[in-house]
Amino acid sequence: MSSPATGRSLGLLLCLDCHATVRGGSAPALRCPRCHAHLHERKPHSLAVTTALVVSAAVLYVPANILPVMDTRTIFDDENDTIMSGVLVLLHSGSWPIAMLVFIASIVVPLLKILALGVLLYSAWRRSPRHRLQRSALFRMVEFIGRWSMLDIYAISLLATLVQVRSFASVIVGWGAWAFAAVVVLTLIAARTFDERLLWDPPQHD
Amino acid sequence: MSPLIVCPACDLAQRRATAPPGGRAHCARCRATLQRPENAAIDTAISWALCALVLLLLSNAYPLVAMQVNGSSRETTLAGAALGLYAQGYASLAALVFLTTVAAPLLQILTVLYVLIPLRRRRHAPGQNAVLRVLTRVRPWSFMEVFMLGALVALVRLAKFAHIEPGISLWSCVLLMLCLSALTSLTPPQQLWRWVERNGA
Numbered sequence: 001m002s003s004p005a006t007g008r009s010l011g012l013l014l015c016l017d018c019h020a021t022v023r024g025g026s027a028p029a030l031r032c033p034r035c036h037a038h039l040h041e042r043k044p045h046s047l048a049v050t051t052a053l054v055v056s057a058a059v060l061y062v063p064a065n066i067l068p069v070m071d072t073r074t075i076f077d078d079e080n081d082t083i084m085s086g087v088l089v090l091l092h093s094g095s096w097p098i099a100m101l102v103f104i105a106s107i108v109v110p111l112l113k114i115l116a117l118g119v120l121l122y123s124a125w126r127r128s129p130r131h132r133l134q135r136s137a138l139f140r141m142v143e144f145i146g147r148w149s150m151l152d153i154y155a156i157s158l159l160a161t162l163v164q165v166r167s168f169a170s171v172i173v174g175w176g177a178w179a180f181a182a183v184v185v186l187t188l189i190a191a192r193t194f195d196e197r198l199l200w201d202p203p204q205h206d
Numbered sequence: 207m208s209p210l211i212v213c214p215a216c217d218l219a220q221r222r223a224t225a226p227p228g229g230r231a232h233c234a235r236c237r238a239t240l241q242r243p244e245n246a247a248i249d250t251a252i253s254w255a256l257c258a259l260v261l262l263l264l265s266n267a268y269p270l271v272a273m274q275v276n277g278s279s280r281e282t283t284l285a286g287a288a289l290g291l292y293a294q295g296y297a298s299l300a301a302l303v304f305l306t307t308v309a310a311p312l313l314q315i316l317t318v319l320y321v322l323i324p325l326r327r328r329r330h331a332p333g334q335n336a337v338l339r340v341l342t343r344v345r346p347w348s349f350m351e352v353f354m355l356g357a358l359v360a361l362v363r364l365a366k367f368a369h370i371e372p373g374i375s376l377w378s379c380v381l382l383m384l385c386l387s388a389l390t391s392l393t394p395p396q397q398l399w400r401w402v403e404r405n406g407a
């Protein structure tokens with residue numbers, strides 16, 4: 001199969017900010033004539049930067065799930081909640097749809113994102129020509145679902161703000177919440193530094 | 207305009223096609239969306255942005271929810287949620303919440319208005335290109351719809367042991383979420399640049 005005409009083979013650059021097509025080859029420090037954004041044939045150091053972000057996120061995923069995200073102190077007891085025990089609290093209070101929602105957004109989605117980005121990075125390093133369409137779709141899904149993991153952070157921030165009733169109940173935020181937010185932000189940035197065009201670059205290049 | 211378009215997702219060069227009415231043009235190779243139909247006018251985008259601006263101000267001026275427990279009551283606004291984290295010493299978390307629920311939506315609205323209002327009269331706002339670049343950077347961090355779902359989770363957890371009173375701002379936040387989604391889908395950076403090009407001074 002002959003390789004199809006691509007921006008790279010024709011010497012056309014695409015401005016990722018405004019989507020202008022620019023004739024330019026690979027001159028360094030080229031700027032978009034329309035919006036003046038920096039132009040690159042591929043995002044610079046995409047694989048290295050994205051790998052660093054995904055590895056950091058994977059490391060922080062452990063404290064995010066082990067450390068308590070919040071500590072609820074009432075006159076009756078003192079309850080340390082991790083993300084998972086928060087899901088169980090919701091489940092036991094009878095609101096299983098909400099429990100499912102939090103479970104998916106806070107536990108499944110971040111884990112899937114880290115794994116999916118890992119798979120995408122590995123296949124892009126190897127310039128694997130297989131299952132490109134599926135990998136492209138996988139990347140788009142990672143991009144789409146990423147923001148929904150912030151849900152728990154917002155819930156915690158509202159609880160910590162509202163539940164400050166002196167001597168009756170208070171919610172104290174734990175470092176697990178910080179680690180969890182870091183995982184979410186790192187994976188969000190990783191999805192932006194990853195250049196999905198690398199999934200389609202022909203193996204014989206360079 | 208170049209007759210060729212390069213797919214942002216797979217770099218395939220292909221002839222520029224206009225999206226069918228109500229549909230989208232997809233990349234022939236990777237199926238990424240290349241072109242959305244242009245059915246919006248600048249005025250439509252401006253009205254959504256103005257609407258969102260009013261709702262954002264309302265959401266920060268009035269309480270989101272009030273909680274009554276043991277005779278005492280506490281309430282918070284939209285921005286108050288970030289302040290609660292700050293008060294507990296989590297400045298970075300507070301900044302993240304503030305950025306994604308207040309600052310990014312506000313910047314998104316203001317930059318769209320700043321560029322589009324002069325453009326109606328075929329004028330370019332000073333620093334237009336820099337402002338549009340700010341918008342491109344900020345837009346992906348506007349998480350209002352996620353915040354609303356998070357608020358729902360928090361309210362379900364609270365409803366067990368306290369009386370929850372929804373505030374005016376809860377409703378304005380729901381409307382704000384809808385306005386922002388409309389604004390976001392009407393004004394992708396590419397569309398704004400097309401308007402800029404077409405209304406060249």
